[in-house]
Amino acid sequence: MSGIPLGVLDLVPVPSGSTAAEALHHSIDLARQTEAFGYARYWFAEHHLNPGVAGTSPAVVLALTASATSTIRLGSGAVQLGHRTALSTVEEFGLIDALHPGRLDLGLGRSAGRPQPGASQDPPFEGHTPNGLHIPARFSFAHLLGHPRVALQQRLLNLPGAQPQDYAEQIDDVLALLRGDYRSPEGVEARAVPGEGADVQVWILGSSGGVSAETAGRNGLRFAANYHVSPASVLEAAEGYRAAFKPSAELDRPYLTVSADVVVAEDDATARELATGYAPWVRSIRTAEGAIPFPTPAEARALPWTEADRALVADRVETQFVGSARTVADHLERLQEATGADELLITTITHDHEDRVRSYRLLAEEWRRR
Numbered sequence: 001m002s003g004i005p006l007g008v009l010d011l012v013p014v015p016s017g018s019t020a021a022e023a024l025h026h027s028i029d030l031a032r033q034t035e036a037f038g039y040a041r042y043w044f045a046e047h048h049l050n051p052g053v054a055g056t057s058p059a060v061v062l063a064l065t066a067s068a069t070s071t072i073r074l075g076s077g078a079v080q081l082g083h084r085t086a087l088s089t090v091e092e093f094g095l096i097d098a099l100h101p102g103r104l105d106l107g108l109g110r111s112a113g114r115p116q117p118g119a120s121q122d123p124p125f126e127g128h129t130p131n132g133l134h135i136p137a138r139f140s141f142a143h144l145l146g147h148p149r150v151a152l153q154q155r156l157l158n159l160p161g162a163q164p165q166d167y168a169e170q171i172d173d174v175l176a177l178l179r180g181d182y183r184s185p186e187g188v189e190a191r192a193v194p195g196e197g198a199d200v201q202v203w204i205l206g207s208s209g210g211v212s213a214e215t216a217g218r219n220g221l222r223f224a225a226n227y228h229v230s231p232a233s234v235l236e237a238a239e240g241y242r243a244a245f246k247p248s249a250e251l252d253r254p255y256l257t258v259s260a261d262v263v264v265a266e267d268d269a270t271a272r273e274l275a276t277g278y279a280p281w282v283r284s285i286r287t288a289e290g291a292i293p294f295p296t297p298a299e300a301r302a303l304p305w306t307e308a309d310r311a312l313v314a315d316r317v318e319t320q321f322v323g324s325a326r327t328v329a330d331h332l333e334r335l336q337e338a339t340g341a342d343e344l345l346i347t348t349i350t351h352d353h354e355d356r357v358r359s360y361r362l363l364a365e366e367w368r369r370r
Contacts, residue, residue: 075105082111094195209240220248
């Protein structure tokens with residue numbers, strides 16, 4: 001399995017009792033250390049209005065991280081195009097590529113904040129795959145439709161009266177600006193400097209077999225499927241991407257990475273203790289409260305908890321891979337085999353920075369042995 005590269009997805013989590021500044025320092029330190037551990041990529045997610053997540057601007061954070069690392073690929077997982085333009089995105093990554101050429105992954109996604117329908121209402125599979133990977137029932141975000149905090153996020157992120165561009169069309173514009181052959185419908189050219197000719201890998205991130213998977217496949221781009229966010233539809237996303245794939249100048253065959261939420265420790269019991277805060281953290285996201293600062297195990301146990309809370313987060317908790325390095329690597333092998341992933345993208349959140357670093361180190365050591 002060491003032939004399957006591992007990457008890192010970092011939300012820049014803010015632990016309870018800490019600050020956003022400390023979280024940023026810890027993320028840059030983690031990037032340095034995972035580079036030494038042999039991880040292939042380090043991606044920053046984009047989230048807004050979350051007290052417990054400081055990763056609001058992937059381009060800014062990866063620019064800072066590029067100066068602190070030397071070989072690991074750095075990227076966005078993902079830029080939310082729903083409240084950005086193709087030009088601003090290409091120019092930002094072009095600026096970074098000008099100083100750190102050949103190291104950037106431009107991961108593109110649709111805007112978060114508004115629940116998005118999947119390609120179908122029912123997952124193609126529920127239960128366990130033949131090799132034992134758990135595929136839970138599809139989670140519904142219907143309770144967030146019209147939620148005032150969701151509406152507020154959209155209002156604060158978008159200019160008054162602005163309407164998001166069609167996603168597939170926006171991807172076409174990004175690619176044209178990078179190639180240097182963009183033309184408006186009226187035939188007027190636009191040149192993104194810096195940006196045009198930037199040596200970046202373009203990725204599409206998606207949680208279903210819908211428009212994101214189809215857009216990635218149609219353009220012959222790399223695709224990242226989110227098992228850690230939407231485990232019910234990961235197989236659908238992988239299959240939809242492959243079904244839509246057309247060879248391009250970039251790729252002659254589909255290329256897929258799949259994310260997983262992971263906590264590794266010296267033994268299963270210790271890992272479960274470190275992961276205690278995960279359920280209330282997910283609950284805070286799914287109630288639109290905004291991700292809370294990640295609690296200590298003791299703080300998490302002291303929080304009120306109901307059966308409704310348990311049901312709200314069950315799919316995420318049941319598909320988080322928690323345990324010793326051997327236990328977690330076994331889970332990751334099943335995920336890779338079930339999805340046919342070419343790479344795996346690991347996201348780990350613990351309260352203490354040292355535990356998060358140790359989790360990535362132990363996993364890398366075990367992965368190399370396989």
